[in-house]
Amino acid sequence: MFMRRIAAAFGLVLATLAPAGAGQVTVFAAASLGEVLRDVADRFEDETGHEVLVSFAGSSVLARQIQQGAPADVFISANRDWMRVLAEDGAIDPDSRIDLLTNSLVLIAPGPATPAPIDKTLDLPARLGDGVLAMALVDAVPAGIYGKAALTTLGLWDAVADRIAQTDNVRAALALVAAGEAPLGIVYATDAAAEPRVGVVGTFPADSHPRIVYPAAAVAGSDNPLNDEFLSFLTGPEARDIFTAAGFGMVDS
Incomplete structure (x- = not known):
């Protein structure tokens, strides 16, 4: 009985500490975004209390995984071609698509x-x-x-x-x-x-060579309510500062 009370009290403390309505968003991102997107994700987590899970690989690998139904919420590609392939397959939400970053x-x-x-x-x-x-x-x-x-x-x-x-x-x-x-x-x-x-x-x-542009979009099969919030954060001032400090350019709308 005593141990059950301790466990119940511990659970209540955790529930109190957890942000109300905290959620999780899964991001598939080009390998070249590596450290910088982790920094942006950390900032998003600090600001919102939500969790960001990021999977890094070549854009082609990630696009194929999305085509096969991988549970991604947001995709960030290192070129427009793979995003275009997914758009033609109906695998991304076209209204959410943004051109985010440039590189050399x-x-x-x-x-x-x-x-x-x-x-x-x-x-x-x-x-x-x-x-x-x-x-x-x-x-x-x-x-x-x-x-x-x-x-x-x-x-x-x-x-x-x-x-x-x-x-x-x-x-x-x-x-x-x-x-x-x-x-x-x-x-x-x-x-x-x-x-x-x-x-x-x-x-x-x-x-x-073709202009290097990193587009981002929500995956069509995802109904995660955090998708829009995370994509909006990527273009905001805090993320912009992190991206530009790492040497990326921003694609201004």
């Missing part, structure tokens, strides 16, 4: 890196030596798609096409370079800024 694409090396102009004169094979160029999957993952487009525009793709080490997401490509397993890699500028073991050789011209 950089060539990295184990740091400190020797800077070089990123243009048609860049001798990538010579810089690679006997090594490989680390990139996310060039036909599926946004960072890899952007990277292949940039190399093709600059006339550099054919010289290195058979020397690409493709990874499931951009953070895995970053890790290969950071560990010294690849002499060069192509990642987002924000990835390079988050990893002290790499240096930036140079930034790819913005006109060498």
